[in-house]
Amino acid sequence: MYELLIVLDKELQTSLNRQIYEQIRKAIFQGVLHHGDVIPSTRLLAEQLQVSRSVVIQAYEQLQSEGYLIMKKGAGTYIAENAANENNSRQEATQKVNNYDIFTNASHIVSVVNSPPIVSDEQQNSAVFDFRYGVPSWEAFPMDRWQKVLAEACRKATPDILGGYGPAEGSYRLRKEIARLLRSTRAIPAVPDQIIITAGATQALDMISRLFLKNGDRVIVEDPAHPVLRETFCFAGGNVVSVPVDEEGLRVQDIEPIINEQNGNHGDVKLIYVTPSHQFPAGMTMSQQRRIELLDYANKNNTYIIEDDYDSEYRYVGQKVSALAGLDSSGRVIYVGSFSKSLFPGLRIGYAVMPASLIKSFLAIKCITNRMTPTLEQEALAEFIASGQYARHVNGMGKLYGARRSCLVQSLHRHFQDRVTAYGDEAGLHLLIQLKTEVTEELIADKALQCGVKVYPASEYFVISKPKTASFLLGYANMTEFQIERGVELLAQAEEQCTRNIEQEAVPKVI
């Protein structure tokens, strides 16, 4: 049962029951109250408004007689189905939003940044087999152990931790544990003071952009890259310069000619964004030679490098590679990490390892964005890492994902033979695949969805040169081997049907 905000003015000439009637009716027409919304009983509303119950009864009966309300014994009082023409009230609301454009940056924002779709409860994903990338296995997550550390964090919470505004940089215990992890697993000589906890890598990247960029400053971004990355930099005023990658990672040798071609100045390059451990989305690992060249370029041109190490926990082939930040002796690399892939994205905990000289300004930005990251989860995570459960979990997931990755690669080759090339299968939670086919990726993705499998077209990730044939990102971490095999089989059937349709359309019709 909802509370209903109604304000009565006893000084008005209008009777109290009329005021209640009018305010509920207005709420229906403004789209504040929708069909099916339950409103308080006459007794509760009378208590809330401190009026006699008969006043509310009169208002409700009037609304009921006009078809706005349904009052049913046992089911309560709720808004009737055709109480308002919902379309009209929605249109009215949209109109209002559009009018606000005059006063806000709304149209600028939508020209730079893609709004995510708003998904209602009714819009269920219809795909049975969803190759969604960037998500870890949900069913294998040790929820019972996570609940224990969370409950322990609640039990141990002190006024410092929960009762006030804690440190903007985050829990000291968590930063200490992260520093330890980074030293042992990524060869980064980090100390807790350099680590600032953020709401995922996303917030760290946004804050770094705000720290470094003024209108027109250049940001070198790997091509391909996540479109959201380009949007983040553009939104902060940056001028994104896409530089291609090859099998060794970012083509550092191309930066100079590309900037020169744009009549740019290397002094305007304020940031370089890279994913050296597992290029997103193409999947290669940056070679040692390129790492050295990149650090040289940054030093020579007084620019900073963002190392986004979003999924380096999972490597299936060869030795684990150390982080670029571990090679950096001049404080040019800002390392960004996240627990979204190793634990779960809804945790929203990531962090940035900042050079000492930038910590104060970075914290100032953190304070004005969300002040601090939720504290209970930070304490729970610190305990999860300190007790060794995090390392055990990552180790176990590595084995599970390794098996799923092999299953995906084998299924792809079984169904597409030499018509498929898979990139980036050495590490991470996804593959980039390219099919030798005449059919566009949109047609294949649509047909696949009709067959019950969801795949993710990859062209939008590329700027300079789009893939010549249909390419997809396939996440495999959150699918069982059965789902992977069946999903690939259906994808192959979808592609075959599309090819057949095209061939039939190409046959000249005999009249």
Ligand SMILES: Cc1ncc(COP(=O)(O)O)c(C=O)c1O
């Ligand atoms: C390359 C890359 N960087 C950063 C992120 C953001 O991660 P977070 O959930 O920590 O904000 C993602 C998310 O999938 C990603 O793919």
